[in-house]
Amino acid sequence: MKNKLTDLNNHLFAQLERLSDEDLKPEEIAQEVSRTEAIVSVSEQIVRNADLQLKAVAILAQHERMRPHLTMIGTDRE
Known part of the structure; x- marks a missing residue:
C-alpha cells in the first residue's frame, strides 16, 4: 500500500505549516484556506x-x- 495514515498526518502538518507562513499575502492566505478545507474534507473521509x-x-x-458469509469484504481463503 502506497498511502498510509502516517502520510495523511504528514500532509496535514505540512498544510498547517503553509497556513502558518507569516509572509503570505491575503490572496495567498485565502487560497491556502480553500486548499485546507478540501484537504480536511478528504481527510475526514479517509x-x-x-x-x-x-x-x-x-x-x-x-x-x-x-x-464465509461476508463476501463483500473478500478473503484470502476464497
Whole structure:
C-alpha cells in the first residue's frame, strides 16, 4: 500500500505549516484556506474509512465463523 495514515498526518502538518507562513499575502492566505478545507474534507473521509476497516477487523476477530458469509469484504481463503 502506497498511502498510509502516517502520510495523511504528514500532509496535514505540512498544510498547517503553509497556513502558518507569516509572509503570505491575503490572496495567498485565502487560497491556502480553500486548499485546507478540501484537504480536511478528504481527510475526514479517509479517517472514517480507516475506522470502518478497524471495526470490520474487530468483528471478524470476534466472529470468525461469519467470515464465509461476508463476501463483500473478500478473503484470502476464497
